[in-house]
Amino acid sequence: MTEFASADDRSLVDLLLTAAERALSDAERDASAVDSVHVGNMAAEAFNERSGLANALTGSLGLTGVTARRIENTSASGASAVQSAFEAVAGGHSACALAVGGEKMSSADTATATEIISRITHDREYEQGVTLPSFGGLAAAAYLDATDADRRDLAQVSVKNHANAFENDYAQFRKQIDVDDVLDSPAVAAPLRLYDCCPTSDGAAAVLFTAEPAADAVTVAACESATGTHAVADRTDPLEIESVRLAGEYAYDTAGFGPEAIDVACIHDAFSILEWLEMEELGLAPAGEAWRLTREGQTTLNGTLPVNPGGGLKARGHPLGATGVSQIVELVWQLRGDLPDERAVGEAEHGLAVNVAGFGNNAVCTLLEVDA
Amino acid sequence: MTEFASADDRSLVDLLLTAAERALSDAERDASAVDSVHVGNMAAEAFNERSGLANALTGSLGLTGVTARRIENTSASGASAVQSAFEAVAGGHSACALAVGGEKMSSADTATATEIISRITHDREYEQGVTLPSFGGLAAAAYLDATDADRRDLAQVSVKNHANAFENDYAQFRKQIDVDDVLDSPAVAAPLRLYDCCPTSDGAAAVLFTAEPAADAVTVAACESATGTHAVADRTDPLEIESVRLAGEYAYDTAGFGPEAIDVACIHDAFSILEWLEMEELGLAPAGEAWRLTREGQTTLNGTLPVNPGGGLKARGHPLGATGVSQIVELVWQLRGDLPDERAVGEAEHGLAVNVAGFGNNAVCTLLEVDA
Numbered sequence: 001m002t003e004f005a006s007a008d009d010r011s012l013v014d015l016l017l018t019a020a021e022r023a024l025s026d027a028e029r030d031a032s033a034v035d036s037v038h039v040g041n042m043a044a045e046a047f048n049e050r051s052g053l054a055n056a057l058t059g060s061l062g063l064t065g066v067t068a069r070r071i072e073n074t075s076a077s078g079a080s081a082v083q084s085a086f087e088a089v090a091g092g093h094s095a096c097a098l099a100v101g102g103e104k105m106s107s108a109d110t111a112t113a114t115e116i117i118s119r120i121t122h123d124r125e126y127e128q129g130v131t132l133p134s135f136g137g138l139a140a141a142a143y144l145d146a147t148d149a150d151r152r153d154l155a156q157v158s159v160k161n162h163a164n165a166f167e168n169d170y171a172q173f174r175k176q177i178d179v180d181d182v183l184d185s186p187a188v189a190a191p192l193r194l195y196d197c198c199p200t201s202d203g204a205a206a207v208l209f210t211a212e213p214a215a216d217a218v219t220v221a222a223c224e225s226a227t228g229t230h231a232v233a234d235r236t237d238p239l240e241i242e243s244v245r246l247a248g249e250y251a252y253d254t255a256g257f258g259p260e261a262i263d264v265a266c267i268h269d270a271f272s273i274l275e276w277l278e279m280e281e282l283g284l285a286p287a288g289e290a291w292r293l294t295r296e297g298q299t300t301l302n303g304t305l306p307v308n309p310g311g312g313l314k315a316r317g318h319p320l321g322a323t324g325v326s327q328i329v330e331l332v333w334q335l336r337g338d339l340p341d342e343r344a345v346g347e348a349e350h351g352l353a354v355n356v357a358g359f360g361n362n363a364v365c366t367l368l369e370v371d372a
Numbered sequence: 373m374t375e376f377a378s379a380d381d382r383s384l385v386d387l388l389l390t391a392a393e394r395a396l397s398d399a400e401r402d403a404s405a406v407d408s409v410h411v412g413n414m415a416a417e418a419f420n421e422r423s424g425l426a427n428a429l430t431g432s433l434g435l436t437g438v439t440a441r442r443i444e445n446t447s448a449s450g451a452s453a454v455q456s457a458f459e460a461v462a463g464g465h466s467a468c469a470l471a472v473g474g475e476k477m478s479s480a481d482t483a484t485a486t487e488i489i490s491r492i493t494h495d496r497e498y499e500q501g502v503t504l505p506s507f508g509g510l511a512a513a514a515y516l517d518a519t520d521a522d523r524r525d526l527a528q529v530s531v532k533n534h535a536n537a538f539e540n541d542y543a544q545f546r547k548q549i550d551v552d553d554v555l556d557s558p559a560v561a562a563p564l565r566l567y568d569c570c571p572t573s574d575g576a577a578a579v580l581f582t583a584e585p586a587a588d589a590v591t592v593a594a595c596e597s598a599t600g601t602h603a604v605a606d607r608t609d610p611l612e613i614e615s616v617r618l619a620g621e622y623a624y625d626t627a628g629f630g631p632e633a634i635d636v637a638c639i640h641d642a643f644s645i646l647e648w649l650e651m652e653e654l655g656l657a658p659a660g661e662a663w664r665l666t667r668e669g670q671t672t673l674n675g676t677l678p679v680n681p682g683g684g685l686k687a688r689g690h691p692l693g694a695t696g697v698s699q700i701v702e703l704v705w706q707l708r709g710d711l712p713d714e715r716a717v718g719e720a721e722h723g724l725a726v727n728v729a730g731f732g733n734n735a736v737c738t739l740l741e742v743d744a
Binding site: 013037051052055059063065069070074083084087116117119123224226227230231242243246358361 | 385409414415416417418421422423424425426427428430431432435436437438439440441442443444445446452455456459460462463464465487488489491492494495596597598599600601602603614615618729730733734
């Protein structure tokens with residue numbers, strides 16, 4: 001992956017190319033081995049006045065005669081590109097598939113970016129002025145009301161993710177924060193404050209999928225996705241994220257192991273509250289109890305279930321189309337044991353990533369494993 | 373499919389929904405049978421300030437718990453969505469996949485539309501001001517120079533496509549034209565004139581893919597894609613469209629039959645000259661000889677090889693993301709023998725569709741067949 005940044009000098013295609021070249025180099029493959037290219041990107045048309053990213057990247061790699069397509073699933077575009085690449089290989093349509101996700105959000109003015117990101121939501125909710133942060137705020141308030149978690153526990157999610165990013169060379173924010181920093185940061189959507197929310201980011205990440213097992217490769221045990229209701233108002237429980245629950249169920253079913261086997265997880269923490277809600281939907285914590293894992297320090301790098309060891313969306317950054325791919329990169333590094341002690345969760349056989357579109361319109365859950 | 377129009381009152385999501393409902397109705401399936409949704413669209417972010425189309429459509433269909441993604445491959449987004457849906461079913465990842473392509477271009481002002489469509493091209497060529505119509509003009513001039521075709525033969529491509537659209541209830545232009553109308557139309561990019569060029573359009577089309585053969589269903593013999601060089605200047609021959617040639621070769625190889633078996637073809641005639649160039653790349657005409665088929669009337673509805681029986685991009689219209697799907701709809705209608713005499717090519721067992729991105733950056737070739 002590229003380093004994630006708040007503004008990167010490179011063009012979006014250059015970011016994608018850098019990530020692709022790094023993945024090829026890591027896998028010790030030449031670009032000519034690739035027979036399909038799956039680009040994850042949310043909104044280059046709006047952010048970068050650019051179309052045809054998959055063909056531009058494929059051209060930059062010097063490849064002709066291959067399959068190339070761009071996949072968009074809003075903030076889960078990266079994981080949907082991963083799923084497209086995985087399915088192409090698993091289904092026998094590609095021998096070597098390159099998934100590359102990227103976004104360059106700094107090119108867009110704030111009004112354009114806000115408008116496009118807000119247009120992910122259902123028309124009915126968009127017209128009422130409900131934005132993604134406000135959904136986050138409503139969910140956080142409901143959760144704090146329904147459980148014994150307190151506001152400081154929620155802030156601790158961001159504190160933990162910043163601590164993880166502090167040692168991550170690829171993270172956008174390499175800055176330790178404490179609970180008071182979160183509580184003193186500007187209000188965004190009550191009770192959420194700035195440090196509960198992911199930033200806008202530039203960056204790209206890439207993963208190579210092959211049918212033939214390679215030395216030192218990680219195995220995809222499952223890559224499954226599920227839609228939820230488009231309108232959040234159509235959910236019977238405001239704390240429910242059906243897409244995440246179903247994607248997780250499908251993935252565990254395909255993989256043949258369940259949440260109890262997971263050693264490390266990358267969770268879509270676009271807002272701090274989402275880390276808890278998604279952990280509960282995925283069975284990584286009992287319903288209404290994820291906050292206890294945070295309070296007890298179980299989700300820290302050296303805890304019983306490290307969550308977002310690279311810093312998550314909050315602190316590694318959230319270049320929309322890159323995020324879902326960067327989660328896979330992080331898990332591969334952790335499962336292979338590539339990372340130095342201050343970055344490593346330690347021995348891990350099974351990893352989980354979940355990438356979420358909108359406020360739960362769609363989710364992709366990927367399970368990775370290595371031999372013990 | 374929906375009727376294609378120059379401006380449709382409905383929103384893009386409504387167009388997609390109408391096409392999806394018509395495909396489900398034709399297939400006598402309920403939406404609940406669908407387990408994956410593949411939306412082809414080029415630029416809703418720019419044309420419609422809209423993101424997350426696949427989730428919006430899936431929500432409108434009342435579906436949760438399914439896979440949904442949007443596929444973008446510029447002007448071949450529709451066929452790439454078809455390929456994604458086909459591969460999902462063929463690879464065992466989906467039992468019933470819905471491919472829906474659509475675009476609503478009339479929402480964008482001309483400057484925005486021109487900018488985004490021009491940004492399909494390689495940066496180097498974009499910066500020189502070379503647009504897609506100018507590539508079409510350069511190719512047309514080179515072809516007319518290299519062969520014995522004359523300008524009136526080229527105009528006849530549009531005349532034939534308008535004649536086919538005249539009887540097509542779904543076509544944007546239901547107007548007969550003659551060669552002089554083409555030659556008298558406003559200049560666009562010499563020697564091409566307005567009536568050599570596809571219009572901007574609104575519309576959507578949908579196809580359902582199932583693993584289990586259904587009564588009256590058409591079989592996908594192959595759906596293959598290939599990239600070409602991104603920069604047109606990198607091609608050794610300005611008349612070469614490597615992506616189309618390779619996509620065709622891959623498809624014939626997979627299907628086990630070749631161009632001689634094709635009874636009807638839908639060719640990506642964004643500019644009249646492309647109908648000839650692509651026919652030659654696909655082996656439907658000898659190199660440098662496609663113009664003879666036009667002159668001899670072989671590509672008319674009742675000719676030996678009917679091409680673009682629905683009117684093609686020129687006259688049926690070209691709502692970018694819809695086009696590749698609408699080609700499949702047209703072939704299905706022809707192969708099943710659904711159409712009245714004035715629309716039908718007659719007995720046909722094998723159909724070919726080619727949908728092209730940019731000026732040949734990428735092409736998708738689909739071969740369909742029915743039992744004789």
